[in-house]
Amino acid sequence: MFLPNTNSERISKMKITENNNQLIIENVEDFNLTHIFECGQCFRWNKENDGSYTGVVQNKVINVLQNGTDLIFDNMGINDYNTVIKNYFDMDTNYSEIKKNINVDDIIDNAIRFGYGIRILNQDxxxxxxxxxxxxxxxxxxxxxxxxxxxxxxxxxxxxxxxxxxxxxxxxxxxxxxxxxxxxxxxxxxxxxxxxxxxxxxxxxxxxxxxxxxxxxxxxxxxxxxxxxxxxxxxxxxxxxxMKQFDTFPVDVWVRRVMQTLYVDKNTNDKEIRKFAENKFGKLSGYAQQYLFYYAREQGIGK
DNA sequence: CGTCAGGCTTCCC
DNA sequence: GGGAAGCCTGAC
Structure with a gap:
């Protein structure tokens, strides 16, 4: 496992409070619920009519609403932040550093801008x-x-x-x-x-x-x-x-399409694409895969 | 050893 | 009838 250093100064801008049985986290950066739940990593989250998402984590039902850079978790308190939220939503990881690390050309730069709020959840x-x-x-x-x-x-x-x-x-x-x-x-x-x-x-x-x-x-x-x-x-x-193995680059049909459209020729097979990407994006290529997957799916690239 | 075509549950177009 | 966030098996 390789991760850039955590920027504690940046993390400290986050403000966590509890009010009316709600957990409120203000000033969250590099975080967007839609990007997180639609980038292909999880299957148990659904959008509610008010724009919030409800899902199951461990044995808890979690509902979260994003308002700008603020997050509001329903039926939760500060204790839940430390036992579930912090780890699951990867709150201590500095995504600005990750983006800098994998941003090696204009193509991935576009994908990162598009899915700027993606986070890789810590799942079971x-x-x-x-x-x-x-x-x-x-x-x-x-x-x-x-x-x-x-x-x-x-x-x-x-x-x-x-x-x-x-x-x-x-x-x-x-x-x-x-x-x-x-x-x-x-x-x-x-x-x-x-x-x-x-x-x-x-x-x-x-x-x-x-x-x-x-x-x-x-x-x-x-x-x-x-x-x-x-x-x-x-x-x-x-x-x-x-398993926090971020040097992987899973190649599914969408990633194949976006890679064959933007990076390699059409007859490059999946294994070759994976090697190419791991070589290009390095130890954090798994994050690059997430930005590219979301970019490809939402934009319909290569379809 | 490696690569590749065909089949697979089910559902939706 | 074709194809989907692929995998397995058997044939070369």
């Missing part, structure tokens, strides 16, 4: 493993639907918020014990057997998985790909989104 390894296995040959609305289905079927009921019931992401125990048919009923399709198998393996190998944070990304890649249902792309996503 197990949830990310299964979520990205489900993403294989699937569309985003369907991925979200399947994850919702398995959470409702095998997760714990948390609460009702604004008229909707919320459930935690199911444990590996639950999924490994479940009859295959019940997973299939969640519309996981041909991924159902892989999910059940991965759950069983996770139970016996979770210490190995939790240790991948502290190994090289090549080691993590090699290990994760021994799971049925985890190939190059999914493994890279797991490493980037839950």
């Amino acid at each position: 390894e197990w949830e990310i493993m299964i979520s990205f296995m489900i993403s294989a040959n699937n569309r985003i609305p369907m991925i979200k639907k399947v994850i919702e289905n398995i959470s409702k079927a095998f997760g714990e009921y948390i609460c009702n918020y604004r008229g909707r019931d919320y459930y935690s992401f199911p444990t590996a125990e639950k999924l490994s014990e479940s009859p295959l048919e019940l997973i299939q009923e969640c519309k996981a399709g041909f991924r159902s057997e892989r999910i059940k198998e991965a759950a069983a393996r996770f139970l016996s190998e979770k210490e190995i998985i939790y240790a991948l944070k502290n190994k090289t990304y090549e080691e993590g890649l090699e290990y994760l790909k021994t799971y049925k249902g985890i190939g190059d792309k999914v493994a890279n996503c797991i490493l980037l989104f839950s």
Whole structure:
């Protein structure tokens, strides 16, 4: 893991208060909820009518509204900042430094300006493993639907918020014990057997998985790909989104399109694209991937 | 060893 | 009937 130094002077501009059962964070920089939730890293956040987002993190339902550079978390206090928010939203990382580090040409500069508020969330390894296995040959609305289905079927009921019931992401125990048919009923399709198998393996190998944070990304890649249902792309996503391996560059269809349009010729394959990008953007190329993915999707580049 | 075509659940166009 | 945030298998 490599990260630029945290700029404590900048962090100190942030002001955290609690009022009327709401957690309020003022003067947050390099932060935009839409950029964060639409850049392809998470599946459990949905937009409310008032522009706020509601999602499930661990066993909590979180609702957050952005007003300029201020964030308002509903039903939360300062204690929740230290136990959940700070880590999940990566609040102690200085994204200005990251942007400087990867900003090597005009193309990535444009992508960074476009998705200026992107942050890489710190998500749970197990949830990310299964979520990205489900993403294989699937569309985003369907991925979200399947994850919702398995959470409702095998997760714990948390609460009702604004008229909707919320459930935690199911444990590996639950999924490994479940009859295959019940997973299939969640519309996981041909991924159902892989999910059940991965759950069983996770139970016996979770210490190995939790240790991948502290190994090289090549080691993590090699290990994760021994799971049925985890190939190059999914493994890279797991490493980037839950294991702080920022020197990865997951290549999906959108990233392939934007790279083949703006950087390399059309017959460059995914592995070559990944190597090219890792070489170009360096140890923080995972962040570059996020800006480029969001840029490509929102602008429809290469489509 | 490496590369590549075809099939795969389900849903939406 | 084609294709989607890909992966697996078998054929060369």
